[in-house]
Amino acid sequence: MIPDSWVELWEVVIRNKLRTFLTASGVFWGMFMLVLMLGFGNGLRVGVQKAMGGRWATNAVYIWGGRTTMPYKGLQPGRSIDYDQSDIPALMSEVRGLEHLAPRNQLGGYRNGVNVVHAGNATNISVSGDFPSFAEVMPRVMEKGRWINELDMAELRKNAVLGHAAYEQLFERGEDPIGAYVTVNGVAFQVVGLFRSPQTGDRGDREEMALHVPFTTFNNAFNQGDRVGWFAATARPDVAASDLEAGIRRVLAERHQIHPDDRQAIGGYNSQEEFERVENLFAGIRGLVWIVGTATLLSGVVGVSNILLITVRERTSEIGVRRALGATQLGVVWMIVQEALLLTSVAGYSGLVVGVAALELAAYYVGEGNETMGPPTIDLSVALSAVVVLVIGGLFAGVIPARRAAAIHPVEALRS
Amino acid sequence: MIRLSRINKYYQVGGHPLHVLKDLDLEVRTGEMVAIMGSSGSGKSTLLNILGILDAYDDGEYWLGDTLVKGLSERQAAAYRNRFLGFVFQSFHLLPFKNAVENVALPLYYQGINRRKRNAMAMDYLERVGLKDWAEHLPSEMSGGQKQRVAIARALVGQPRLILADEPTGALDSVTSHEIMDLLKDVNGQGITVVIVTHETDVAAECSRTVRLVDGQFEGVA
Ligand SMILES: Nc1ncnc2c1ncn2[C@@H]1O[C@H](COP(=O)(O)OP(=O)(O)OP(=O)(O)O)[C@@H](O)[C@H]1O
Ligand SMILES: [Mg+2]
Numbered sequence: 069m070i071p072d073s074w075v076e077l078w079e080v081v082i083r084n085k086l087r088t089f090l091t092a093s094g095v096f097w098g099m100f101m102l103v104l105m106l107g108f109g110n111g112l113r114v115g116v117q118k119a120m121g122g123r124w125a126t127n128a129v130y131i132w133g134g135r136t137t138m139p140y141k142g143l144q145p146g147r148s149i150d151y152d153q154s155d156i157p158a159l160m161s162e163v164r165g166l167e168h169l170a171p172r173n174q175l176g177g178y179r180n181g182v183n184v185v186h187a188g189n190a191t192n193i194s195v196s197g198d199f200p201s202f203a204e205v206m207p208r209v210m211e212k213g214r215w216i217n218e219l220d221m222a223e224l225r226k227n228a229v230l231g232h233a234a235y236e237q238l239f240e241r242g243e244d245p246i247g248a249y250v251t252v253n254g255v256a257f258q259v260v261g262l263f264r265s266p267q268t269g270d271r272g273d274r275e276e277m278a279l280h281v282p283f284t285t286f287n288n289a290f291n292q293g294d295r296v297g298w299f300a301a302t303a304r305p306d307v308a309a310s311d312l313e314a315g316i317r318r319v320l321a322e323r324h325q326i327h328p329d330d331r332q333a334i335g336g337y338n339s340q341e342e343f344e345r346v347e348n349l350f351a352g353i354r355g356l357v358w359i360v361g362t363a364t365l366l367s368g369v370v371g372v373s374n375i376l377l378i379t380v381r382e383r384t385s386e387i388g389v390r391r392a393l394g395a396t397q398l399g400v401v402w403m404i405v406q407e408a409l410l411l412t413s414v415a416g417y418s419g420l421v422v423g424v425a426a427l428e429l430a431a432y433y434v435g436e437g438n439e440t441m442g443p444p445t446i447d448l449s450v451a452l453s454a455v456v457v458l459v460i461g462g463l464f465a466g467v468i469p470a471r472r473a474a475a476i477h478p479v480e481a482l483r484s
Numbered sequence: 485m486i487r488l489s490r491i492n493k494y495y496q497v498g499g500h501p502l503h504v505l506k507d508l509d510l511e512v513r514t515g516e517m518v519a520i521m522g523s524s525g526s527g528k529s530t531l532l533n534i535l536g537i538l539d540a541y542d543d544g545e546y547w548l549g550d551t552l553v554k555g556l557s558e559r560q561a562a563a564y565r566n567r568f569l570g571f572v573f574q575s576f577h578l579l580p581f582k583n584a585v586e587n588v589a590l591p592l593y594y595q596g597i598n599r600r601k602r603n604a605m606a607m608d609y610l611e612r613v614g615l616k617d618w619a620e621h622l623p624s625e626m627s628g629g630q631k632q633r634v635a636i637a638r639a640l641v642g643q644p645r646l647i648l649a650d651e652p653t654g655a656l657d658s659v660t661s662h663e664i665m666d667l668l669k670d671v672n673g674q675g676i677t678v679v680i681v682t683h684e685t686d687v688a689a690e691c692s693r694t695v696r697l698v699d700g701q702f703e704g705v706a
Contacts, residue, residue, distance in 0.1 A: 072599055083581045389577045392538060393638070394566025394594035397558050478538045482577060 077406050091375040092415035094368035095458070099419025100426075102361030102454055107427040107444035109357050111434065113350040114442030115268075127167075127305070128205055129313045131320065132298035132335040140327035149324055149333050152294040158323060159299070163315040165307030170202035173286055173297040175252070184238065184279055185251045191237035193277045195252050197286020205300045206275070213246045213261035220260075220282040226289070228257035231276035232264045250279065255289045257281055298335075309340035362457060365416075369461035372411050376404060376469035380476075387473055388481020401470040408466030409459065416458035420451060485646060485677045486512040486535065491544035493530055504530050505541070506700040512679060514645070517672040519688035520681045522697030528681040529650055531697065535679060536569055536648045537561045549645070566594050570639030570676075572649035572668075576631040578623040584634045585610060585619040591642040609637040613667060629660035636667055640676075647671060649680045653687055665690045 081088050133149035156171055174196040175182045181192040203215045211232060220227050230238075230245055239245050245259045257279070265275040287293065303312035313336050320326070326333040380387070387400055395403075424446060431443035493505035504527045512518050522528050533539035534546065537553055546553040548568065556564070565571075570591075578587045589599075589606035597605070610619055613633040623631055632652060639647055649668065653661035665687055672678045672692075680691060688694045696703040 072593060075599065076593070079581060385577065386579055389579065390590070390594075391562070392536070392565060392571050392577075393591045394562050394642075396562040399562075399594070479533050482538070482573060 073403075073406065077403070077410055080403075080407060081410060087375060087379075088411065091372050092411050092418075094371035095365065095412050095415035095461075096368070096419040096422075098361070098365035098368035099416040099454065099458065100423045101364050102357070103420055103423025103446055103451070104426060105357040105361055106354070106450055107423070107430070107446045109350070109353050110446065111431075111442045111444035112353070114445075116346055116350075117442075127303040127307075127309045127312075127340065129301045129303065129309050129316065129338045130298060130336065131301070131313070131316050134333050134335045136326060136330055136333040138327040138330040138333075140330070141325050143325055147333075149326065151296040151299070151320070151324075153296060154294070155296060155299075155320065155323060159301075159316060159319055162319045163312070165304050165312050165315060167302045167304045167307075168201045168204040170199045170205045170300040171283065171296040171298075172199075172202065172300060173197040173283065173290075173292050173295060175290060181277070182252060184234070186238040186248065189238045191234060191277075193231070193234045193237070193279055195279045195281070195286075197283040197290075197292070198280045199283050202280070202300060205302050207266050208263040209266055211262045211264050212244075213259070215261055215263070216280060216282050221284045224285045224288050225282060226255065226257045226285055227260045227282060229261035229263060229280045230259050231278040232262060233273050233276035234278060235262055237277075252279065252281075253290065257285075309338035313338045361454075365457065365461060368415075369412060369465045372408055372462070373465040373468055376408055376465065377472060379407075380404065380469045380473045383473075384476055384481045387476050388478045391476075391478035392482060397474045400476075401474045404470035404473050405463065405466035408469070409462040412458055412462030412465055416455070416462075420454060424451070485514040485516070485549060486510065486679075487545075487547040489545045491534065491541050491546060493527070493534065493539075493541045504700055505534075508544070508700075508702065510695065510702065512677060514677055515672070515675055516693060517669065517678040517691045518680070519691040519694040520679065520697060521683070521685075521688055521694055526697040527700045528697055532648050532650050532679065532681050535646075536571060537564055562594075566591060566642060568645050570642065570644040570647045572632070572635050572639050572647065572652045574651040574654040576623070576628075576635045576655075578631055578634060578638075580623055583620050583622050584615060584626070587623070587634055588637045588641050590638060595642065606637070606641055609641045610634070612640075613637045627660075628656050629663060632656065632660075632664050633667065636664070636671070640671060645677060647676055647678045649678065651681055651683065653682065653684060658686075661687065 133151055136143070136145050136147045136149065139145050151171075153171070156169065159166065159169055174180075174194060176194075179194070181194050183190055184193050184195065198216060200216050200218060200221070208215060208229075213229070215229055216227065219225070228250060230250070235245055238250060239248070245262055248259050249256045250259060251257075263276070265272040267275060281289075287295065299316065301312060301316065303309045317334050317336060318328070320334055321328055321330070324333075390400065427444045427446060431445065434443050488508050488510040491505055491508040492503070494501040494503055496502070508531070520528050520531065530539065534541050537548075537556065548564070551564075553564075579590070582590070585603055585606045588609055589602040592602040592605060607616070607619060610616055613636055615630060615633050615637070618626060618630060618634075623634070626634070636652075647668070652668070653664050656664060661684070668678055668680070669690060678691075680687065682688055
C-alpha cells in the first residue's frame with residue numbers, strides 16, 4: 069500500500085514535468101559521471117596491474133654489475149663489477165628473505181637481441197642462459213613442451229625454450245617447433261618448449277621475443293666462463309622486495325670489495341617501488357574522481373535546492389492554505405524534504421543504474437582488456453557509498469527550501 | 485462559542501507599532517451567524533485571522549469553546565484549525581492542481597483519514613453543495629460561484645463547529661452571492677456557528693446579527 073503522503077508528493081512532482089526533469093537531470097548527470105569515472109579508474113588499475121604481471125611483479129628484484137665510484141680497501145674507483153658463479157651459493161646462504169634466485173646471462177646485453185635462424189627464417193630476439201628457477205621469478209605459461217630443467221643444466225644439453233612471438237617469426241604457421249633446431253651464432257639448439265607470457269601488451273610481446281637456454285650450456289657454448297650477467301630474484305611473501313635488494317647488495321658489496329655506500333657499483337631494481345608508485349598514482353586518481361564526482365553531484369544537489377526554493381515561493385499560497393486546513397509546520401517541512409529526497413534519489417538512482425549499464429557495455433567491448441585498460445567495474449560498496457552520499461545530498465537540498473517554507477506565515481500567504 | 489475580552493493587536497510598521505485592534509470585546513453564541521462589517525483597513529481580516537488561530541494577538545483573552553487560545557503550540561493550533569474551524573476566503577484558495585473532490589478532501593488528509601474514505605466523505609459534501617457532477621473538474625474549469633461552493637464543502641468536510649468566512653461573496657455577482665449566502669445559512673441552520681466578514685449590506689442583512697468595526701473598535705456595542 070502506497071502511503072498517502074507519497075501520492076501527495078507525486079502530484080506535486082508531476083505537476084511541472086519540465087521543471088522536475090531539469091532538476092533531476094543535474095543529479096542524474098552527476099551520479100552517472102561519478103560511476104563512470106570510478107569504473108574506468110578501476111579498469112585502468114586492473115589493466116596496469118595485469119601488465120605488471122600480477123603478484124609476481126610486486127616482489128621481484130633485479131641486480132646487475134656497474135662501475136665503482138668510490139675508492140675502497142686500496143682499490144681505485146672506476147673498476148667494472150662482474151659477477152660469477154661463486155656468488156650464487158653465497159647469495160643463497162647469506163641473504164635473508166630470498167625465495168628464488170635466477171642468475172642470468174644474455175647475449176648482446178640487456179634488451180639487445182641477436183640473430184636467431186631457423187630454416188631460412190631469421191629474427192632478432194633476446195637469447196639468454198637461465199636457471200630453471202627463472203620461471204619462478206618470471207612465470208611462463210607453457211604452450212607446448214617444457215621449461216629448462218636440472219638435467220639440461222647438468223648435462224649441458226643444447227636445449228632451448230622459445231617464446232611465442234619469436235616462434236611466429238621463425239616458424240611457419242602451424243609448424244610444430246618441438247624438436248626443431250634453431251641456430252644462434254653458429255650453435256644449434258633443439259627446441260623443447262614453447263611459452264607465452266602471462267603479461268599483456270608490449271611487455272608480454274617483449275618477453276615472448278626470447279630464447280632461453282640452460283645457463284650452463286650458454287656459458288659453455290658462448291665462452292662466458294664463470295660469468296653471471298645479472299641476477300633475478302624474488303622475495304619471500306613476508307619480505308619486502310626493497311629489503312631483499314638491500315640484502316643482496318650488502319652480500320655482493322662485501323664479496324667484490326665495494327664501498328657499502330657506492331650505489332653506482334651495483335645496479336639494482338625492485339618492482340615494489342614501481343608497484344607502490346602505481347598504487348599511489350591510482351589512489352590519487354581515485355581520490356580525484358571522488359572529489360570531482362562529488363562536486364558534480366553536489367552541483368546537482370544545489371540545483372535541486374535552488375529549484376525547490378523557487379517552488380516554495382510559487383507555492384506560498386498553497387502552503388498557506390494547507391496550514392489553514394491543519395498542516396503543521398513540521399508537515400510542511402517534511403513535504404519539501406520528501407520532494408528533495410524523491411527528486412535526488414530517483415534521479416541519482418537512475419544515474420547509478422545507467423552508469424553501471426554503461427560500464428557493463430564498455431566492459432563487454434573492452435573484454436579482457438589490454439595493458440592500460442582492463443574491464444571497467446564498480447564495487448558494490450562504492451555504489452552503496454554513492455547512494456549514501458546521494459541521500460545525504462537530498463536531505464541537504466531540502467533543508468534550506470524547507471526552512472523557507474516553514475517560515476511562511478499563513479496569514480501572509482492567504483492575503484489577496 | 486467565541487468570547488473575546490479586551491483583545492489588542494499591534495502591527496509593527498516602519499519601526500512604529502500600529503494599533504489595529506483596540507480593547508475588543510465580543511461574544512458569539514453557538515448557532516449564531518454574525519456579520520462583521522467595517523471600512524477598509526478597520527481590522528476585519530485581522531480579527532478573523534485571530535479567531536481562526538492563524539494569527540496571534542498581543543493581549544486580552546480569546547476563548548474558543550472551553551479553550552483559552554493563548555500560547556498554543558504550533559501543533560495544537562494546527563489541530564484546532566483542522567478539527568474545530570472551517571475557512572472560506574474571498575479568492576477561494578483552492579489548490580489549482582487538485583480536482584474538486586481532492587480539494588474538498590484535503591482537511592481529512594491532515595486528519596490522517598485514508599484516501600478511499602476521504603474521497604467518499606468529500607463526495608458526500610460536494611453533493612450537499614450541488615456539485616457532485618463536477619467532482620473530477622479542476623478549479624480552472626469552474627465558475628467563481630462553483631469554486632466558492634467547493635471551498636465551502638472543504639470548510640465543512642472536517643465537521644467544524646465554527647465557519648470563518650472573509651468576504652466570501654466579494655468576488656461574485658449578486659445572484660451568485662445570494663446562492664452562496666443561502667448555502668451558508670443552510671450550514672448555520674445545521675447548528676454550525678458562522679462568522680462572515682463582508683462589505684455588502686445585503687449579505688449582512690442575511691445574518692442574525694451584525695457588528696461594525698471602526699478603526700479597531702466596535703461601534704455601538706454596549
Ligand atoms: N502584516 C501586516 N503588517 C502591518 N500592517 C498590517 C498587516 N496586516 C494588516 N495591516 C494593517 O492593519 C490594518 C487592518 O488591516 P485588515 O486587513 O485587518 O483590514 P480589513 O478591515 O480587512 O480591510 P479590507 O476591508 O480592505 O480587507 C490596516 O491598516 C492594514 O494596513
Ligand atoms: Mg480584509
